[in-house]
Amino acid sequence: MTELEKALLKVEGVTAAKVDVENRVVTVAYKPQVNHAKIEQMQLEIAKAVAAAKIDVLLIDYVKAEHS
Amino acid sequence: MPISTVAVLHGNPTVKVAMDGVDFTKIAYLGWRPVGTGPGGAMVSPRTVANTSKVVSFMHHHKFAEIVVGFDEDVLATLIAAGKISMTADNAVFTTFIITQKNNEAQTRTVTFQNVYVQLSSDKYEDAAEHQITEVTFVGFDTITIGAWA
Numbered sequence: 001m002t003e004l005e006k007a008l009l010k011v012e013g014v015t016a017a018k019v020d021v022e023n024r025v026v027t028v029a030y031k032p033q034v035n036h037a038k039i040e041q042m043q044l045e046i047a048k049a050v051a052a053a054k055i056d057v058l059l060i061d062y063v064k065a066e067h068s
Numbered sequence: 069m070p071i072s073t074v075a076v077l078h079g080n081p082t083v084k085v086a087m088d089g090v091d092f093t094k095i096a097y098l099g100w101r102p103v104g105t106g107p108g109g110a111m112v113s114p115r116t117v118a119n120t121s122k123v124v125s126f127m128h129h130h131k132f133a134e135i136v137v138g139f140d141e142d143v144l145a146t147l148i149a150a151g152k153i154s155m156t157a158d159n160a161v162f163t164t165f166i167i168t169q170k171n172n173e174a175q176t177r178t179v180t181f182q183n184v185y186v187q188l189s190s191d192k193y194e195d196a197a198e199h200q201i202t203e204v205t206f207v208g209f210d211t212i213t214i215g216a217w218a
Contacts, residue, residue, distance in 0.1 A: 030218070036174065036176070039176065039218055040082060040084075040168060040176050043168065043176060043177065043178050043215055043218065044084075044086060044091075044166065044168060044178060046178075046215070047086075047166045047178035047180050047213070047215060048086070048089070048164070048166065050180065050213060051164040051166070051180050051182065051213070052164075056211055057213045058211075058212075058213065058214070059213070059214055059215070059216065060178070060213060060214070060215040060216065061216045062215070062216045062217075062218035
């Protein structure tokens with residue numbers, strides 16, 4: 001598990017994270033929140049973590065966790 | 069000129085800008101677009117040599133991302149104090165510049181720019197509600213990370 005994946009798992013609402021360096025994609029599974037403000041905050045924290053990792057990422061993809 | 073993505077969401081706290089970790093949530097509107105998207109950069113200007121106006125070729129410019137933010141407040145003092153707008157030297161860079169956008173299905177996404185400078189702060193509006201809106205144009209010269217809508 002990469003340092004970025006560990007950092008992403010600490011963000012509230014994130015259940016899984018995978019960094020695909022070759023395709024420059026970070027995939028994040030998240031708990032669907034009733035309050036969308038929490039998703040906004042989660043997205044912002046994820047974006048900050050990805051930027052801080054200083055790896056060339058093109059897309060941050062989000063998938064809803066099946067069991068939240 | 070039109071910009072590719074525009075959100076006119078006056079007073080909506082969803083649309084926000086995080087500049088080097090400092091969050092600004094009072095945003096009247098924001099948008100961004102890549103500029104000069106040709107193979108070598110679509111932006112060109114005439115190039116001359118010596119003391120002549122005769123054009124000998126064209127200069128291709130770098131591609132960059134243009135970000136326009138209408139701040140629902142006067143942020144100029146903040147930007148000047150941080151050196152992001154300097155009247156006596158180069159403008160300081162924002163290492164990380166993140167905007168949060170919202171679509172018409174109430175989903176949001178982030179777009180992250182790196183190495184962003186204030187290009188200009190040209191207009192100050194007062195809207196119908198008599199709020200001060202300060203429009204600032206930023207330019208980013210590095211990679212862009214787009215988040216999926218969620």
